[in-house]
Amino acid sequence: MNEKVLMRGSHVIAESAIRAGCRFYAGYPITPQNEFTEYMASAMAGLEDGTFIQAESEIAAINMVIGASMAGARAMTSSSSPGISLKQEGISFLAAQELPAVIVNTMRGGPGMGNIAPSQGDYFQATRGGGHGDYRTIVLAPGGGQELADLTGKAFDYADRYRTPVVILADGMMGQMMEPVVLHKAVDPAELPPKPWRLSGAAGRPSRYIRSLLLDIAQEEERNWKLARKYDNITREIPRAESYLTEDARLVVVACGTAARIAKGAIKRVREIGLKVGLFRPITLWPYPKRALCELSRSVREYLVFEMNTGQMVEDVKLSLEGRGNVHFYGRPGGSVATPDEIAKVVNSLYHRQRLEEES
Amino acid sequence: MEKKVFERPRYLKKASTHYCPGCGHSILHRLVAEVIEELGIGERTIGVPPAGCAVLAYDYIDVDMGEAPHGRGAALATGIKRVLPDRIVFSYQGDGDIAAIGTAETIHAANRGERITVIFVNNGCYGMTGGQMAPTTVTGQLSTTTPGGRVPLRDGYPVDLSEMLAVAKGTVYIERTSVTSPKNILRTKRAITKAFRTQIDGLGFSLVEVLSPCPTNWKLSPVEAARWAEETMTKTYPLKVIKDLTGTPGQDGN
Numbered sequence: 242m243n244e245k246v247l248m249r250g251s252h253v254i255a256e257s258a259i260r261a262g263c264r265f266y267a268g269y270p271i272t273p274q275n276e277f278t279e280y281m282a283s284a285m286a287g288l289e290d291g292t293f294i295q296a297e298s299e300i301a302a303i304n305m306v307i308g309a310s311m312a313g314a315r316a317m318t319s320s321s322s323p324g325i326s327l328k329q330e331g332i333s334f335l336a337a338q339e340l341p342a343v344i345v346n347t348m349r350g351g352p353g354m355g356n357i358a359p360s361q362g363d364y365f366q367a368t369r370g371g372g373h374g375d376y377r378t379i380v381l382a383p384g385g386g387q388e389l390a391d392l393t394g395k396a397f398d399y400a401d402r403y404r405t406p407v408v409i410l411a412d413g414m415m416g417q418m419m420e421p422v423v424l425h426k427a428v429d430p431a432e433l434p435p436k437p438w439r440l441s442g443a444a445g446r447p448s449r450y451i452r453s454l455l456l457d458i459a460q461e462e463e464r465n466w467k468l469a470r471k472y473d474n475i476t477r478e479i480p481r482a483e484s485y486l487t488e489d490a491r492l493v494v495v496a497c498g499t500a501a502r503i504a505k506g507a508i509k510r511v512r513e514i515g516l517k518v519g520l521f522r523p524i525t526l527w528p529y530p531k532r533a534l535c536e537l538s539r540s541v542r543e544y545l546v547f548e549m550n551t552g553q554m555v556e557d558v559k560l561s562l563e564g565r566g567n568v569h570f571y572g573r574p575g576g577s578v579a580t581p582d583e584i585a586k587v588v589n590s591l592y593h594r595q596r597l598e599e600e601s
Numbered sequence: 602m603e604k605k606v607f608e609r610p611r612y613l614k615k616a617s618t619h620y621c622p623g624c625g626h627s628i629l630h631r632l633v634a635e636v637i638e639e640l641g642i643g644e645r646t647i648g649v650p651p652a653g654c655a656v657l658a659y660d661y662i663d664v665d666m667g668e669a670p671h672g673r674g675a676a677l678a679t680g681i682k683r684v685l686p687d688r689i690v691f692s693y694q695g696d697g698d699i700a701a702i703g704t705a706e707t708i709h710a711a712n713r714g715e716r717i718t719v720i721f722v723n724n725g726c727y728g729m730t731g732g733q734m735a736p737t738t739v740t741g742q743l744s745t746t747t748p749g750g751r752v753p754l755r756d757g758y759p760v761d762l763s764e765m766l767a768v769a770k771g772t773v774y775i776e777r778t779s780v781t782s783p784k785n786i787l788r789t790k791r792a793i794t795k796a797f798r799t800q801i802d803g804l805g806f807s808l809v810e811v812l813s814p815c816p817t818n819w820k821l822s823p824v825e826a827a828r829w830a831e832e833t834m835t836k837t838y839p840l841k842v843i844k845d846l847t848g849t850p851g852q853d854g855n
């Protein structure tokens with residue numbers, strides 16, 4: 242019973258979360274992601290086992306999620322950049338206490354209050370942990386449309402499987418766009434794998450606790466190594482990327498999320514005039530799909546990283562290629578959204594500057 | 602035949618605590634464990650310890666526990682309780698935790714009438730960090746950050762969080778007690794029992810504020826500290842039932 246429906250992006254994520262068995266949502270008003278919270282309010286109200294709380298702050302919202310997660314629920318919160326900064330203490334606790342949770346960041350222009358236009362300025366914050374301490378979060382960057390539904394389900398699966406917070410990076414443009422999607426079948430939360438670690442009251446078993454304080458240095462070091470081993474597994478198991486028209490490409494644009502969508506439009510245009518240009522679109526930003534990008538470097542030398550910021554993911558591209566390619570950058574920060582034509586021009590001039598048309 | 606008149610409560614772990622001699626936490630942990638046993642809720646209770654001296658409460662109280670970031674106990678407990686409404690959820694919080702960094706979380710959980718119970722330990726200082734001024738430090742009280750004593754128009758007035766919470770419509774039962782004498786300890790136990798009952802009956806938010814000696818940071822002997830709490834702290838924080846909408850008899854039968 243997979244129906245195709247026309248929905249705005251933010252609603253696709255929200256509905257997909259519910260269908261993935263999310264039964265706890267806490268959030269706080271912030272533009273440009275209020276439709277998401279409002280959708281959750283109505284959806285949870287219609288579910289006997291659903292909880293929606295409009296929290297008094299972003300901080301309270303993430304801490305409610307910590308509690309809900311401790312109790313075993315699939316729990317979620319969402320916000321936009323400044324609000325996500327406020328949640329970072331809680332995200333650090335989720336990582337330390339090894340609790341699953343899904344956090345949606347509909348990124349907006351920053352730093353500070355910034356503006357409410359689409360941005361990718363939080364790339365570093367998301368992919369480098371974001372809060373204090375030595376940890377990472379899984380970061381998923383949907384390209385829009387169907388992927389919003391697919392990756393939201395995946396986010397909850399990853400969170401449970403690895404007992405770690407998962408961040409979905411979106412932006413206002415993606416959130417507003419109406420697109421046809423096939424929603425996933427609804428999961429019955431009762432049929433999800435049990436969580437033997439959850440807090441439920443010590444009935445018929447010894448009591449247990451979930452904590453992050455480890456005053457003993459040896460214990461804290463061991464916890465850090467334990468997390469590191471988990472992150473190694475994640476890095477091996479889930480990296481994902483899309484390669485588009487890369488087979489014969491002499492230049493590859495590297496972009497994620499909305500930027501990748503714009504880049505795709507640009508690539509279609511330059512292909513029409515015979516330029517051999519492809520797109521590499523990371524879908525997991527952490528772990529970064531290093532290997533797939535590295536493999537491209539066997540046939541591609543020139544890379545153009547396009548981001549809606551002043552240059553953040555470009556560092557991961559360089560770290561992945563380790564010198565096996567020339568990395569160029571084009572950015573539009575502060576909420577500016579480039580058009581496919583603009584990117585096509587950038588691609589075109591780089592293509593000719595590097596004399597790629599002369600290569601055989 | 603011998604009659605056992607004193608034993609370790611079932612929900613208190615066999616461990617010696619890290620608390621200083623004369624510290625109120627040790628007594629309070631025991632009271633909480635006794636009440637949990639007497640109410641028969643040990644297998645469905647989930648506790649939320651704070652940041653502060655009581656962060657290790659899970660080493661002593663033998664029920665499921667989930668540690669909260671500093672000040673966030675009420676929000677975290679809200680999350681647990683909403684997912685598991687038939688469990689008994691309590692947070693255990695110090696004065697800095699609940700009345701400074703966590704004021705918003707506490708007031709709003711109270712205002713939503715969350716069916717949780719809060720044990721609020723007021724010792725007038727930040728104990729674990731070494732005795733800095735707390736929101737509850739009384740006027741004139743010395744602390745490491747009020748070396749000449751607290752001056753309200755510089756440092757703020759002592760915060761009476763319990764009275765503030767009583768204004769919130771979602772709160773059902775709030776009482777202030779102390780653990781400075783056998784009589785007060787018994788009152789405290791009755792108050793904790795009533796607070797848990799309030800939750801069991803699904804009535805709303807309940808809180809017990811307990812004046813609790815911190816001899817170490819007050820730089821007093823345990824006996825002097827108990828006396829100071831009784832004689833000086835109670836002038837700012839009188840022991841009383843602050844709010845009771847439970848419809849059941851109070852401490853003094855009224």
Ligand code: SF4
Pocket residue numbers: 619620621623624625626654724728729814815816817818
């Ligand atoms: S510092 Fe004060 S509150 Fe902390 S354990 Fe010692 S006496 Fe108790």
